[in-house]
Amino acid sequence: MLLKVVFAGPMGSGKSTAIGVLSDIEPVATEAKNNERFKVDKPTTTVGLDYGEILLGDAGKVALYGIPGQERFDFMWPIVAKGAMGVILLLDCSQDNYIEKLASFADTFSKWVDPGSFVVALNRGTENDLEACNLLVEKRDVVMPVFMADPREKDDLNMLLHVLISNAEIRLLQE
Amino acid sequence: MNAEPEASDFILTTSKSLLPSSFQGVSVLLLEKLSDDDHDMVAELPLRVFSLMDILNKAGERITNDLSAIPEVSAENIVTASEKTTEKISFSCAEWLSQRMLEKVACSYIAKDKGASFSFDPVKKVFRSNIESRDELIKLLLMHPVEHWDIRADDETLEAYEFSATGLLWLLALKESRYALHVWGSPNRVYRIKHWPQLAAWENVPALYKLSSLYGRKAATIDTGVKISGLEERHVCAFLHACNVVGLKVEVCDSETADRLQPSVQSLNILQALKKKLGV
Numbered sequence: 001m002l003l004k005v006v007f008a009g010p011m012g013s014g015k016s017t018a019i020g021v022l023s024d025i026e027p028v029a030t031e032a033k034n035n036e037r038f039k040v041d042k043p044t045t046t047v048g049l050d051y052g053e054i055l056l057g058d059a060g061k062v063a064l065y066g067i068p069g070q071e072r073f074d075f076m077w078p079i080v081a082k083g084a085m086g087v088i089l090l091l092d093c094s095q096d097n098y099i100e101k102l103a104s105f106a107d108t109f110s111k112w113v114d115p116g117s118f119v120v121a122l123n124r125g126t127e128n129d130l131e132a133c134n135l136l137v138e139k140r141d142v143v144m145p146v147f148m149a150d151p152r153e154k155d156d157l158n159m160l161l162h163v164l165i166s167n168a169e170i171r172l173l174q175e
Numbered sequence: 176m177n178a179e180p181e182a183s184d185f186i187l188t189t190s191k192s193l194l195p196s197s198f199q200g201v202s203v204l205l206l207e208k209l210s211d212d213d214h215d216m217v218a219e220l221p222l223r224v225f226s227l228m229d230i231l232n233k234a235g236e237r238i239t240n241d242l243s244a245i246p247e248v249s250a251e252n253i254v255t256a257s258e259k260t261t262e263k264i265s266f267s268c269a270e271w272l273s274q275r276m277l278e279k280v281a282c283s284y285i286a287k288d289k290g291a292s293f294s295f296d297p298v299k300k301v302f303r304s305n306i307e308s309r310d311e312l313i314k315l316l317l318m319h320p321v322e323h324w325d326i327r328a329d330d331e332t333l334e335a336y337e338f339s340a341t342g343l344l345w346l347l348a349l350k351e352s353r354y355a356l357h358v359w360g361s362p363n364r365v366y367r368i369k370h371w372p373q374l375a376a377w378e379n380v381p382a383l384y385k386l387s388s389l390y391g392r393k394a395a396t397i398d399t400g401v402k403i404s405g406l407e408e409r410h411v412c413a414f415l416h417a418c419n420v421v422g423l424k425v426e427v428c429d430s431e432t433a434d435r436l437q438p439s440v441q442s443l444n445i446l447q448a449l450k451k452k453l454g455v
Contacts, residue, residue, distance in 0.1 A: 001444065001445040003445055003446075003449065054449065054452060056445060056448040056449060056452055057448065059444050059445045059447070059448030059449075060444075060445045060448070062445075062449060114392075115392075116388060116391055116392045127300060127341070130373075134370045137370075138369055138370065138424075143367075143368065143369055143370065143371070143391040143392070144371075145371040145387070145391065146370070146371060147371070147373060147375065148373065148376070149375075155375075156375070158453045158454070158455065159374070159375040159379070161449070161453055162381075162384055162450075162453060162455045163371075163384060163387075163388070165384075165446050165449060165450055165453075165455070166381075166384035166385050166387070166388040167388045167392065168446055169385065169388070169446060170385065170388040170389050170392055170403065171392075172443055172446070
């Protein structure tokens with residue numbers, strides 16, 4: 001049995017880092033030279049997919065996919081999101097346009113996953129950032145879990161996965 | 176003495192000494208003296224009653240195991256001594272403080288006995304207190320009515336310890352389960368929350384994740400919350416009360432809504448395995 005969890009978010013939001021922290025295997029990465037350092041100042045960026053796995057023995061495994069954040073790669077988003085247990089959107093609140101990014105990703109991914117399976121993780125945020133995101137989500141008349149989380153912290157990532165599990169369990173129990 | 180209550184299957188016998196070990200029954204040694212000759216009373220019960228006791232013992236063990244499996248939120252620790260002794264079903268300290276916060280006026284309070292004091296800063300959304308432990312402060316707030324606290328005249332911030340206001344209000348409200356049951360415990364009403372609580376920061380209890388998922392995904396009754404979470408009714412009500420107090424917007428809806436998606440039943444095993452791996 002295979003579960004799939006997708007990490008989405010703009011460039012530099014920590015998708016590769018999160019997969020690296022969670023994965024039981026050496027993550028597969030497709031890093032290339034970053035030609036958009038004027039946007040996010042880091043030497044490399046993901047241009048294909050990041051891939052990692054959480055191994056669960058006989059029960060199966062959880063495949064972790066990190067999709068590239070640039071919108072020119074958005075053709076692959078629905079392909080990867082198909083059948084996913086959930087999507088974790090990572091946002092770096094120190095980036096100027098993170099609220100617009102939230103709106104854009106939420107609108108796009110809501111076509112493929114239900115709102116409870118779309119978890120928003122705010123890195124470097126404050127309670128005011130959290131409120132702003134909750135307000136934006138509320139205006140769309142959906143309930144999306146929004147949390148403060150650091151993609152470098154395993155406990156934070158476990159909590160995000162816990163939310164996805166709870167959501168899946170609720171659907172299962174209500175069959 | 177032989178006693179035959181409703182059927183001959185039950186015989187109660189007393190004797191001055193214990194029966195031989197080969198006797199298949201139960202001997203109950205009573206320590207009370209019955210007469211001047213200082214003999215003990217022994218109750219010997221036949222095998223059928225012995226089996227019944229076995230069944231009862233096993234049931235008792237199962238109940239004990241089940242109780243230990245119930246998440247911490249429903250355990251004894253959430254029902255504080257103050258909650259047991261003071262029936263505060265018509266007043267919520269969490270709501271009172273939440274209102275003060277909404278009024279956006281910073282205020283300091285000191286206990287009538289001049290021991291504990293606290294203040295809140297509605298701009299920074301923090302509580303400050305001379306009590307080091309957040310749990311101790313919550314206990315004090317639960318224990319004492321509003322009249323116990325005087326508004327402090329001086330504006331100085333003397334309190335040394337600082338706590339997130341939402342986190343403190345959340346925990347306080349979770350412990351007001353009697354009040355919550357009184358206010359939220361209507362069997363016919365269905366509820367939905369508009370925002371998720373910050374569980375990792377406030378109260379990281381697995382059952383609360385389930386409740387958040389449930390009431391976030393759909394409008395549901397308290398009864399559905401009880402079934403999904405395994406918590407008692409009053410603790411499900413306390414969850415909704417806590418959501419309301421910290422401003423997560425609890426809606427009262429017309430009817431329970433159906434799910435949009437139906438996942439595979441095969442997912443159950445792998446979800447359990449993943450939970451085990453994550454330690455949740």
